[in-house]
Amino acid sequence: MAPHTDLFTAFNFIRKFLEISGHWPHTTLSISSELRSFLSFTSSLIFFVTNMMEIVLHFSDFKDLAENMSVTAPVFAYIVKLVVFKMKRREFFRMVEMMTNAKTFEPRSEAHGDFVKTMGKTCILVMKIYGGICAVVVTLYACLSLSSETVLPIKFSYDFGSWVYGMYAFQMTAIMNVALNTVCLDMLAVCFMGTAIAQLQILEQKIHDLTKFDHEDYSPEEETRRMKQCVVHHTDIIK
Structure with a gap:
């Protein structure tokens, strides 16, 4: 993921938002980041629990159950994604480091650069559409x-009395928190997949060009060298 590319821009954009919520992994302990992460995760967990309470209360009513499940399922999916993301932080660091520093990922020709640019623009377009839909919701x-x-934006049958507006604020905060971080985690995966797809396209082009030589430049050693480069490139992609 070379700097100053669309993929790099999208990746940094996602990173900034995850740093705000405290969910971006750090190699060193950061108290403020851990606190933000704890508050964000706790609010999502409490929001999930309150939705589950509503599901239990209206379990026999299919209409209310379907309505509650439509909200609870994305929240549960987000919690699972976040937990896995936290647990796999070491693997994540290795992937980021390799994508940033791997020389095999650097475009060697204009055609290779076009693959990366096209995929970067596609990722940014998907991010804008996905983020826009979530913002509308x-x-x-x-x-x-x-x-x-x-x-309340989300039905909650328990009586809060004068605290109902506090519950409204909590629900909206939790909804925005879940929506924003879900978009970031999903688009982070899209950036990784976009990088892999672009590199596979470049690798495919390299394989097609294995036997394309100017007559005077051909040698068995050069062909072998190109094949080794393709093997190394493929290994870096699947890591």
Whole structure:
């Protein structure tokens, strides 16, 4: 993932947001980052528990159950993603380091650079569309109380009395937290996959060019060297 490419830009954009929430892994202990991560994860976990309480309460009502499940399932998926991301931080660091420093990933020709640019633009487009959809969904939840009998964006049958607006603030904070971090984690995976796809396209081009020589430049040693480069490149991709 060479600097000043669209993939690198998308990757850094995601990194900034994950650093804000405290979920970006660090090689050294950062108290402020760990605190933000704890608060973010705790709010998501409490939000999940409150949704599960609502599911248990309305388990026999299919309409309410479906409505609650549509909210609870993405929250549960996000929690699982985040836990796995935290557990695999060492592997993540190795992947980032390799993608940043591997010389085999550097475009060697204009055609190779075009593969990387195309994939980078595609990743950024996907990120904008995905992020835009999530922003619309969050906005709709925020405005839901204006067109319904309840103040809360997510139905919660327990009576909070005068604390209902506090619950509204908590639910909206949790929804935004889950939505933002879900987009970041998903797009982080897209960036990795985009890099792998671009490099596989470059590798395919290299393999096609293995036997393409100018007549005076051909030698068995040069052909062997090119084959070894392809093997090394493939090994770096699948790592």
